[in-house]
Amino acid sequence: MAENFEPVIVGFLCNWCAYAGADLAGVSRLQYPPNMRPIRVMCSGMVPPESVIQALKLGADGVMVMG
Amino acid sequence: MDKCIACGLCAQKCPKKVDDEFNMGLSKRKAIYIKYGQSVPLKYAIDPENCIYLTRGKCRACEKFCPTGAINFDDKEEIIQLNVGAIITAPGFKPFDPSILDSYAYDKIPDVVTSLEYERLLSAGGPYMGHLVRPSDEQEPKKIAWIQCVGSRDTNKCSNEFCSSVCCMYAIKQALVTKEHLSGDTELKQSIFYMDIRTHGKEFERYYEDAKEKGVEFVRARPHTLEPGKDNRGVIIRYVDEDGNVINDEYDMVVLSVGLEAPKGAKDLSNIMGFDLDEYNFAKTSSFNTVQTSKKGIYVTGAFGGPKDIPQAVTEASTAAAEAAKLLSKARGTLTKKKTYPKEIDVTCEKPRIGVIICSCGINISNVVDVKELVEFAKTLPNVEYVENTMFSCSTDTQYLIIEKIKEYNLNRLVVAACTPRTHEPLFQETLRDAGLNEFLVEMANIRNQNSWVHQNDPKAATEKAKDQIKMAIAKATLNSPLKRLKIKVNQKALVIGGGVSGIVSALTLANLGYECILIEKHSKLGGNAWNLETTYKKEKIRPWLNAQINRVENHPKIEVLKNTELKEVTGTIGNFEAKVQSGDEIRNIGFGAAIVCVGATEYKPTEYLYGEDPRVLTSFEFEAKLREKIIAPEKINSVVFIQCVGSRDKERPYCSRVCCTHTMEKAIRLKEKNPDLQVFVLYRDIRTYGTREKLYKKARDLGVIFIRYTLSNKPEVRLENGDLVVLTTDPIIKLPVKIHADYLCLASAIIPTNNIEISDLFKLSKNTDGFINEAHPKLRPVDATTDGVFLAGLCNYPKSIDESIAQAEAAAGRASIILSKDYMELDAIKSFVSDNCDGCGLCVDVCPYSALSIVEIQDQDGTIKKRISADPALCKGCGLCEATCPKGGILVHGFTLDQIEAQIQTLLAN
Numbered sequence: 001m002a003e004n005f006e007p008v009i010v011g012f013l014c015n016w017c018a019y020a021g022a023d024l025a026g027v028s029r030l031q032y033p034p035n036m037r038p039i040r041v042m043c044s045g046m047v048p049p050e051s052v053i054q055a056l057k058l059g060a061d062g063v064m065v066m067g
Numbered sequence: 068m069d070k071c072i073a074c075g076l077c078a079q080k081c082p083k084k085v086d087d088e089f090n091m092g093l094s095k096r097k098a099i100y101i102k103y104g105q106s107v108p109l110k111y112a113i114d115p116e117n118c119i120y121l122t123r124g125k126c127r128a129c130e131k132f133c134p135t136g137a138i139n140f141d142d143k144e145e146i147i148q149l150n151v152g153a154i155i156t157a158p159g160f161k162p163f164d165p166s167i168l169d170s171y172a173y174d175k176i177p178d179v180v181t182s183l184e185y186e187r188l189l190s191a192g193g194p195y196m197g198h199l200v201r202p203s204d205e206q207e208p209k210k211i212a213w214i215q216c217v218g219s220r221d222t223n224k225c226s227n228e229f230c231s232s233v234c235c236m237y238a239i240k241q242a243l244v245t246k247e248h249l250s251g252d253t254e255l256k257q258s259i260f261y262m263d264i265r266t267h268g269k270e271f272e273r274y275y276e277d278a279k280e281k282g283v284e285f286v287r288a289r290p291h292t293l294e295p296g297k298d299n300r301g302v303i304i305r306y307v308d309e310d311g312n313v314i315n316d317e318y319d320m321v322v323l324s325v326g327l328e329a330p331k332g333a334k335d336l337s338n339i340m341g342f343d344l345d346e347y348n349f350a351k352t353s354s355f356n357t358v359q360t361s362k363k364g365i366y367v368t369g370a371f372g373g374p375k376d377i378p379q380a381v382t383e384a385s386t387a388a389a390e391a392a393k394l395l396s397k398a399r400g401t402l403t404k405k406k407t408y409p410k411e412i413d414v415t416c417e418k419p420r421i422g423v424i425i426c427s428c429g430i431n432i433s434n435v436v437d438v439k440e441l442v443e444f445a446k447t448l449p450n451v452e453y454v455e456n457t458m459f460s461c462s463t464d465t466q467y468l469i470i471e472k473i474k475e476y477n478l479n480r481l482v483v484a485a486c487t488p489r490t491h492e493p494l495f496q497e498t499l500r501d502a503g504l505n506e507f508l509v510e511m512a513n514i515r516n517q518n519s520w521v522h523q524n525d526p527k528a529a530t531e532k533a534k535d536q537i538k539m540a541i542a543k544a545t546l547n548s549p550l551k552r553l554k555i556k557v558n559q560k561a562l563v564i565g566g567g568v569s570g571i572v573s574a575l576t577l578a579n580l581g582y583e584c585i586l587i588e589k590h591s592k593l594g595g596n597a598w599n600l601e602t603t604y605k606k607e608k609i610r611p612w613l614n615a616q617i618n619r620v621e622n623h624p625k626i627e628v629l630k631n632t633e634l635k636e637v638t639g640t641i642g643n644f645e646a647k648v649q650s651g652d653e654i655r656n657i658g659f660g661a662a663i664v665c666v667g668a669t670e671y672k673p674t675e676y677l678y679g680e681d682p683r684v685l686t687s688f689e690f691e692a693k694l695r696e697k698i699i700a701p702e703k704i705n706s707v708v709f710i711q712c713v714g715s716r717d718k719e720r721p722y723c724s725r726v727c728c729t730h731t732m733e734k735a736i737r738l739k740e741k742n743p744d745l746q747v748f749v750l751y752r753d754i755r756t757y758g759t760r761e762k763l764y765k766k767a768r769d770l771g772v773i774f775i776r777y778t779l780s781n782k783p784e785v786r787l788e789n790g791d792l793v794v795l796t797t798d799p800i801i802k803l804p805v806k807i808h809a810d811y812l813c814l815a816s817a818i819i820p821t822n823n824i825e826i827s828d829l830f831k832l833s834k835n836t837d838g839f840i841n842e843a844h845p846k847l848r849p850v851d852a853t854t855d856g857v858f859l860a861g862l863c864n865y866p867k868s869i870d871e872s873i874a875q876a877e878a879a880a881g882r883a884s885i886i887l888s889k890d891y892m893e894l895d896a897i898k899s900f901v902s903d904n905c906d907g908c909g910l911c912v913d914v915c916p917y918s919a920l921s922i923v924e925i926q927d928q929d930g931t932i933k934k935r936i937s938a939d940p941a942l943c944k945g946c947g948l949c950e951a952t953c954p955k956g957g958i959l960v961h962g963f964t965l966d967q968i969e970a971q972i973q974t975l976l977a978n
Binding site: 006008010015019020022023024025026027028029030031032033034035037038039040041042043045046047048049050051054055058059060 | 516529975
């Protein structure tokens with residue numbers, strides 16, 4: 001793997017927990033790598049499996065479903 | 068204060084470091100600070116006692132760096148006069164200060180901490196970011212002890228006679244979560260030194276059993292001395308074990324489970340407001356008016372009324388609100404103003420024209436993310452007609468700007484790249500409404516909380532991420548369509564099910580708040596279990612009060628009482644339920660907007676200890692009745708034995724029935740007061756006279772009641788010897804068998820939820836494994852049931868004392884009145900809807916957690932009958948499990964459709 005490899009990660013964040021947690025990480029100024037692109041959903045159970053596959057097919061290096 | 072955007076620059080630049088009291092002095096804060104990250108409102112404040120400028124006249128660094136000019140050194144304490152009709156006091160409690168206990172050397176041994184300090188050590192926002200280390204050398208502790216009842220149940224070294232109610236549970240919680248805060252492979256030993264474990268709350272007993280199983284050691288001992296370990300690191304605990312041996316054991320760290328005292332300033336507050344305090348300086352209340360202070364119109368809630376846990380405090384908060392609302396019910400709505408909006412413009416057939424606002428948030432966003440670059444980037448994106456960078460997109464002038472630009476550029480969508488939609492989306496939705504657009508045509512890109520704040524050291528990557536976030540938001544907004552909030556007409560009437568104390572109080576509270584209600588009771592008499600009780604733990608007589616309440620309920624013009632009546636069927640949803648009730652042969656339909664379930668519980672009929680075989684073996688209720696009817700005459704008998712936990716805290720019912728210890732104390736005291744020579748024995752496992760009920764336990768001991776502990780594996784034995792009732796047990800202190808000849812044996816039998824099955828099926832309420840109806844949230848929504856519009860009170864929810872039932876009933880009525888006070892209720896618009904792709908296969912029906920979906924038959928255009936899903940928007944919570952399950956795109960969630968999710972992914976990864 002290339003030394004400067006920067007993965008693109010698609011993150012599905014549940015509005016009520018993971019998204020709120022990511023907001024609080026901001027308020028607390030917790031630093032983390034900028035590779036994840038958040039998509040807010042109303043529940044992690046809302047994420048269709050097809051969307052996970054779609055993301056990977058289009059070149060995402062990882063998908064996180066958080067809820 | 069209005070100008071502060073909580074960017075934190077002031078605190079960053081402030082040169083003055085101060086002990087952070089929120090972290091119990093374990094870390095430092097600045098002289099300009101926020102108390103903690105979740106503060107509301109999130110505004111920085113200057114601590115005048117430590118500010119260099121305010122104390123020495125020089126500095127003003129914060130003023131220099133504040134980007135919004137929010138610093139005002141001339142701000143002074145102001146006296147504000149308010150005209151109010153009721154006051155609710157909620158000053159909380161003061162944690163006990165253990166430095167007065169010299170034998171625990173809290174001031175001298177660094178590794179002795181209070182439970183609140185330990186809580187901060189565990190916290191991600193605490194001094195060590197949630198990684199547990201001990202104070203002396205900042206090493207991970209591997210052996211930790213908790214000492215219970217520090218500053219509670221102690222009249223020897225302090226004067227806190229009462230039990231603080233919450234410490235057993237928090238110590239167990241701290242022990243169970245500790246492992247998560249240490250490196251993975253740490254072998255951990257944890258011991259809790261206690262007198263009685265008091266896990267009397269819902270699901271608490273299970274938690275305690277779980278802790279034992281997970282290896283937390285429970286040692287019944289009251290350590291008398293703590294000494295420092297070698298080099299003042301670690302702590303040596305000296306205690307006497309149950310066999311009488313003096314043990315010296317070394318721990319890496321000791322946590323003192325400090326109790327809850329009346330708040331500082333309690334006396335001043337009571338003097339100013341003119342209400343009375345009790346002997347412990349808690350606000351004085353009665354069991355029947357649990358939040359009413361001795362001064363009319365002034366209420367108390369939370370730990371100021373006595374030690375209590377979160378669910379109880381949250382319940383009482385609603386109780387106090389309901390009581391205040393009752394007092395002010397005539398004035399309700401007289402000071403409210405209704406806002407009007409321009410007529411909504413129909414944009415459905417228009418091509419998307421998007422306006423993009425990019426917020427600098429002072430410098431919160433712009434000092435990391437290149438906002439100028441974002442503006443130029445956004446201008447290149449499809450459908451974007453207007454882009455603007457604003458200093459503060461949430462300020463009032465920006466809202467006017469947005470409205471103006473919507474008109475000028477004929478915009479029909481808005482994207483705001485700023486902070487989080489969780490706090491700010493409602494503001495921009497409101498702005499859209501003011502501009503005549505549907506409120507759901509706005510999207511936010513969270514480039515502050517989830518970008519500039521968390522990628523402070525990588526501006527380039529942060530800017531790239533922000534670009535992605537903006538284009539994703541634009542892609543989603545393009546597909547946004549106007550949504551309507553479902554409006555339902557509220558039937559402003561309540562149904563109360565169950566005519567015990569909780570039902571009676573619920574109905575009276577609702578009626579006095581001004582709402583009609585119907586109270587149904589399956590028996591021919593109101594009052595329920597309360598008829599079996601003599602006095603409250605505060606010694607108030609129950610029967611006269613109960614008679615008066617029944618009289619009021621039966622004669623109240625707004626209450627209809629239906630006795631011998633049962634609930635048979637329920638349909639509908641919040642604001643608009645329909646029920647069938649049956650009284651004898653007559654079936655009647657009732658419409659109502661909210662329901663309060665108070666179906667109670669019953670006393671367990673024991674199968675052990677010769678119950679049912681010998682007439683001298685009685686349950687608590689039966690014993691009470693015989694005392695009342697003078698069949699048992701205390702002055703004529705020699706010996707009474709009480710056995711606690713009969714049917715509770717065992718394998719079959721692994722919960723504590725909460726009230727039995729207190730009930731036994733009341734009876735034991737009464738017996739002793741009537742006949743001091745009468746021998747009274749209480750065989751118990753842990754005495755759970757929580758809160759100020761502890762006073763009764765002490766009094767019983769002072770009167771000479773003999774307490775003998777037994778264990779689950781070594782229960783007492785009851786037998787007949789020559790016609791004598793004999794109780795055999797082993798005294799754990801002298802370790803010898805004890806044989807007691809008893810005139811009567813009173814079994815403190817469990818409270819069992821026998822009435823919950825039908826009612827929970829009818830309203831689709833969830834129950835716990837013991838059969839008690841669940842709250843919507845065990846801590847934060849303790850009186851709401853899991854079905855919207857349904858509330859809970861009394862024993863059906865969990866065993867509780869009469870005062871706690873009354874508080875919960877009033878709270879439930881208060882919560883129900885929030886629904887009943889509205890003519891119409893607006894529901895959220897983020898709901899599922901069925902598309903033409905649906906073929907009625909029904910896969911989604913099974914996964915819906917809210918029973919919002921059903922299969923219906925519809926007629927096609929050509930007349931054929933087809934199956935299709937029907938979604939009830941009143942029940943749907945928009946979780947979208949249906950959307951992810953449906954293989955055909957047949958059911959979707961407004962605002963989160965497959966297209967909208969796909970568009971975001973597509974846009975992000977297109978190149």
